Amino acid sequence: MDYANVAERREQPPALAVSTVIFALREDGNVGRKTLWLPLVRRTREPFKGRWALPGGPLGARQSLQDAAAANLLATTGLVPQYLEQLYAFGGLDRSPSRRVVSIVYWALVRGDGPAPGGAGPGGALREDPNVAWYRAEDPAVLADLAFDHRQIVEYALWRLRNKVEYGSIAHRLLGERFTLAQVREVYEAVLGRALDPANFRRQLRGTPDIEATDEFLQGGKHRPPRLYRYTGDTTPAATGPPLPQHPAQAAPPRQASHPEHHPALHETDTP
Amino acid sequence: MDYANVAERREQPPALAVSTVIFALREDGNVGRKTLWLPLVRRTREPFKGRWALPGGPLGARQSLQDAAAANLLATTGLVPQYLEQLYAFGGLDRSPSRRVVSIVYWALVRGDGPAPGGAGPGGALREDPNVAWYRAEDPAVLADLAFDHRQIVEYALWRLRNKVEYGSIAHRLLGERFTLAQVREVYEAVLGRALDPANFRRQLRGTPDIEATDEFLQGGKHRPPRLYRYTGDTTPAATGPPLPQHPAQAAPPRQASHPEHHPALHETDTP
DNA sequence: GGAATAGTGTCTCTGAGACATTATGAA
């Protein structure tokens, strides 16, 4: 045994936190198309004071993991998630320069094509917190300046979103109650980053039973008014347990494996 | 604010644990085919004393999450994982009747068509722990008797495995260095639970560049000796950490607005 | 009518599954 580092043996256990990557769809002033945006929170303390970070906080003693994620989503944006799913548990030793923190991260989709270009952002007219701001989720400059390992976290969340939208009915959670097929296609194009054939896309969507045609049409356009559709499937805002539905997406790339050497003391299975 | 429950405010924070669902492939005496097995640990204390549970334990202060998973895998089976991936973080309030525990669960694949029918199991010749035993992973009776919420955890792990094997090259991690195509097919059939057409399966496998034919043949069979193949892809024993994103994406979609309600207390972003 | 988008029809290509056929070694 190694008793060299006595201080190490006295360390407090890793802290537990819950953070959330929140995506909304929003008109991009520069590009003129819709892009993915996310709210960030400016840190007011060290470490990374002044930098932008994902909203998050400690896990309340009487809070489920998902409740904690929804809670800091509400606190940050004033919004309720249309979709909420656990992303990953990040537990690296050096995530924070101070105390070790294990973060269980969720990702969420919210509606809201809100106002406030430089300010509150989607749905944020009510809020005037200078320490909260919305940014383009795929802006490299934004990602590069994030605190902690939040850049990796956001990039992984984007990857998950893309793989989820590929086969799932996720798009309507970024849209309103009624939508045109072209709007759904725009969501897919925004997330996947490529143009889709309108005719084939329409055929696919009409094949899914959860998208139902209404007898309304979107007026006010310059040309022929498109029919409005609505989503008739499950609209529970959050996915509770582990996600059992649908198909797989992609395999996870490897990173490294560290294997201990001998099997020292026997397993102590005193915890679930 | 509600200061009613003073005891609640004194509660210690949730404990953090890491558990692992370990799968191996093994000949089933009754059925004559290979099936999935997993090692369980008998609890020696309350709660659930005497019941079987997943191997696990607290997270060491100087241990990454995957190290902790690999460590209790080694302690339980004496084996090193051929594959290791984070499964999910379980944090329900009532998982344990005593203190609240948040478990970060990994799932693993190990090789070993080991000995010891009722005993140590795959690769377990070295160990003689009466509190460790291997069981059929899909045996309802086994699942029904597990401690805590481990039944749900194993079922979710099985679901992940099935979805992973569908398109990934996972099978070779349950096999040895060289294998026949029929063996790979057996793995798929065991995991997916259905028979596969040998001809079509062969065609698909030969299409993947990571499976390479050797000039050896498996001798000793009763009939025509099948050719041996080997895996030439990535063999890092563990795939941990989130997958790294690949492509960028763009945005451009619909129009809609939803307005939020109120915004309670402000976020406290003091943790990653 | 012209422009632009909504919406339909049709062709091809590809991959999966069903299944017939040939090859080869052991008993």
Add this chain to the structure above:
DNA sequence: TTCATAATGTCTCAGAGACACTATTCC
């Protein structure tokens, strides 16, 4: 020779993509 499995070939069908074509509205 017979048997069982290895290995290959062929047919069909369904879904995805490419793309031509019609429909409807505003200007």
